[in-house]
Amino acid sequence: MYTKDGICYAGELVPDIEVSSIKILDDGMLLVEFSTGETRLFDVTSLLDKGSAFAPLSKEENRRTAKVIHSFVSWLDGEIDIAPETLYSESYKYSKEDYAF
Template identity: 45%
Template sequence: MYIKDDVCYAGTLQDDIKVTEAKPLRGGMMLITFSTGEVRLFDTTLLEGEVFKPLKDGAVFHHPVLFRGVITWDNGNIDIAPEYVYKHSYTYDSAAV
């Protein structure tokens, strides 16, 4: 855990990784663009815990907001560290689609 700019994050500080775009897709999947330029797929349905249950509601899931490189939902009540998203996401090859 670390604190940066008065925000508490889980994980290990990695200044070089931030989310620059988060596009919700069907089935709880998201197309994530990182500050490295990489575009990856992230499956929010694999997130565990009560805090993530509201993401099953499309009205919540389809309205992410980026705050300092972190994906948030529900007025900041739900957030997920960019390091976690990167580590648990999948390579996305847009040329293969």
């Protein structure tokens, strides 16, 4: 457990990983840019299996409220958030070349 910006989080802080920006995609997907310079793809719907705290994210309109606050991704004005190290470890490598049509 650790505290960052006055907020207590489960897990361990990985100091070199922060979320720089996100792009909300369709079907519950986020394109996440990290402080490492990497861009990764994260399936927000995968959080639905992690407990009732994430249940509001079953609705597309709630998933679309995602924004970056203090290098964390947050939904519903801070009601729900996820640490950057979790986003990183549970996301997939993304390259524009890999997904070009």
